Amino acid sequence: MAKNIQSLERAAAMLRLLAGGERRLGLSDIASSLGLAKGTAHGILRTLQAEGFVEQDALSGRYQLGAELLRLGNSYLDVHELRARALVWTDDLARSSGESVHLGVLHQGGVLVVHHVFRPDDSRQVLEVGAMQPLYSTALGKVLCAFDPVAHSDALEAERRPLTPRTVTLPERFEAELSAVRDKGWASDIEETWQGVAAVAAPIRDRHGMAVGAIAATGATERICDAQGGAERGDGGPGRIRTDLVAAVRDCARAVSRDIGNGRF
Numbered sequence: 001m002a003k004n005i006q007s008l009e010r011a012a013a014m015l016r017l018l019a020g021g022e023r024r025l026g027l028s029d030i031a032s033s034l035g036l037a038k039g040t041a042h043g044i045l046r047t048l049q050a051e052g053f054v055e056q057d058a059l060s061g062r063y064q065l066g067a068e069l070l071r072l073g074n075s076y077l078d079v080h081e082l083r084a085r086a087l088v089w090t091d092d093l094a095r096s097s098g099e100s101v102h103l104g105v106l107h108q109g110g111v112l113v114v115h116h117v118f119r120p121d122d123s124r125q126v127l128e129v130g131a132m133q134p135l136y137s138t139a140l141g142k143v144l145c146a147f148d149p150v151a152h153s154d155a156l157e158a159e160r161r162p163l164t165p166r167t168v169t170l171p172e173r174f175e176a177e178l179s180a181v182r183d184k185g186w187a188s189d190i191e192e193t194w195q196g197v198a199a200v201a202a203p204i205r206d207r208h209g210m211a212v213g214a215i216a217a218t219g220a221t222e223r224i225c226d227a228q229g230g231a232e233r234g235d236g237g238p239g240r241i242r243t244d245l246v247a248a249v250r251d252c253a254r255a256v257s258r259d260i261g262n263g264r265f
Contacts, residue, residue, distance in 0.1 A: 007044065010034065010036065010040075010044055011044050011047070011048060013034055014030060014034065014041070014044055014045065014048065014054075015048070015053065015054075015065065015069070017030060017033055017034065018030075018054065018063060018064060018065050019065060024057060024060065024062035024063060024064045025062055025063055025064075026060075026061065026062050026063070027041060027042055027045070027061070027063070030045070030063065045063055048066070049063075049066070051068060052066045052067060052068030052069075053065070053066045053068050053069050054066050055067070078212070079105055079114055081260070082103070082105070082114070082204065082212060082213050082256075082260065083103060083114050083115045085256055085259045085260050086103050086115060086204070086213075086215065086256045086259075087115070089215075089252050089255045089256050089259070090103060090115060090117045090215060090252065090256075091117055092252070093117070093215070093217060093248060093249065093252040094117040094118070094119065094120055094217075095120055096248060097217050097245055097248055097249075098119065098120060098121070098219075098223070099119055099217045099218060099219035099223065099224065099245075100116065100117065100118060100119045100125070100217070100218045100219060101116070101117040101215065101216070101217055101218075101252075102115070102116050102117075102128065102140060102199075102215070102216045102218060103115035103116075103204075103213060103214075103215055104133065104138075104140035104141075104144070104201075104213060104214050104215075104216070105144075105212070105213045105214075106135075106144050106148060106150065106151045106154070107132070108132075109135065109154040109158055110132040110133060110134060110135055110141070110154075111132065111133040111134070111135060111138060111140045111141045111144065111214075112130070112131075112132055113128050113129055113130065113131045113132075113133065113140075114129065114213075115129060116128045116129050119219065133193070134163070134193060135151055135154060135155040135158070136155045136158070136160045136167075136168070136169075136174060137160075137163055137167050137168070137189060137192045137193040138189050138192075138193050138199065138201075138216075139187045139188050139189040139199040139200055139201035139214075139216045139218075140187075140199070140201045140214045140216045141155070142177065142178065142181055142187035142188075142189070142201070143181060143186070143187045143201045143202060143203045143211065143214040143216075144203070144211055144213075144214055145178055145181075146178045146181035146182050146187065146203075146211075147182070147203045147205070147210070147211035148210065148211045151211075152178070155174070156171065156174075160174065163192065163193050163194070164191055164192060164193065164194070164195050166190065166191045166192045167192045167193070168192065185202065185203075185250065186200060186201065186202045186246055186249065186250055187200070187201050187202075188200050188201075188241045189201075190221065190224075190225060190238050190241070191221055191238060196220060196221055197218065197219070197220065197221060198218070198219065198220070198221040198224035198225055198238065198241065199216045199217065199218040199219075199224065200216060200217055200224065200241045200245055200246055200249050201214045201215060201216035201217075201249065202214065202215060202216075202249050202250045202252070202253035202254075203253060203257075204253050204256045204257050204260070205257045206257075206260060206261070207260075207261045212260075214253070215249060215252050215253045215256065216249065217245055217248070217249050221238045222238075224241060224242065224245060225238045225239040225240060225241055225242065226239045226240050226241070226242050226243075227239050
């Protein structure tokens with residue numbers, strides 16, 4: 001079994017100490033409480049302070065928790081509140097569409113799946129909560145890129161390697177697709193990430209209109225797409241995303257947006 005990193009354990013213990021008891025603690029108090037030499041405790045505190053996890057009062061010299069921890073805590077709560085608000089609506093979407101439903105958020109240059117409702121049949125499926133998906137090729141990712149400037153920048157700066165023959169990698173084509181997503185209000189992935197798999201996604205917006213996540217219905221291309229579209233083109237390729245499925249996904253995303261306090265969508 002791998003050993004824990006002692007400096008990280010000490011830093012975590014220090015944060016827990018500052019989180020409980022008195023609001024502010026001096027260096028001597030922290031060092032004695034944790035059984036550390038003052039020099040060791042000061043070095044850890046200085047590092048935590050540089051990262052924004054700890055703040056030092058200019059007058060007393062005492063330490064307290066920093067604003068960066070609050071930001072991280074709010075981010076954690078926001079994601080879990082989003083998931084909690086989406087539970088009923090995503091269950092309904094999976095039941096009515098017969099397809100898998102994913103809820104994704106921007107995370108470290110990709111899409112983090114924070115909720116996954118299985119396709120309501122007896123097939124063997126793998127839970128994808130915690131999985132990361134690409135921003136540039138998935139329906140979830142393209143929705144986030146279209147409506148979130150940070151996601152947009154992340155996708156442009158990252159390597160966009162072809163995952164299938166249909167993956168869009170050129171910047172000009174990618175930007176054109178995002179422009180279309182903004183106009184339509186939804187995005188699709190037709191065998192751009194996984195062959196034989198298609199998806200349609202719509203944004204979840206907060207009260208300010210910002211995209212805080214996205215919901216997608218995902219399944220086999222022949223179920224997600226209308227075969228007539230391929231026949232019309234005469235290329236034998238996959239058809240267009242079914243209009244009824246687009247409407248259902250958009251309705252689901254709007255419902256979650258309303259539920260988190262946004263009455264405009």
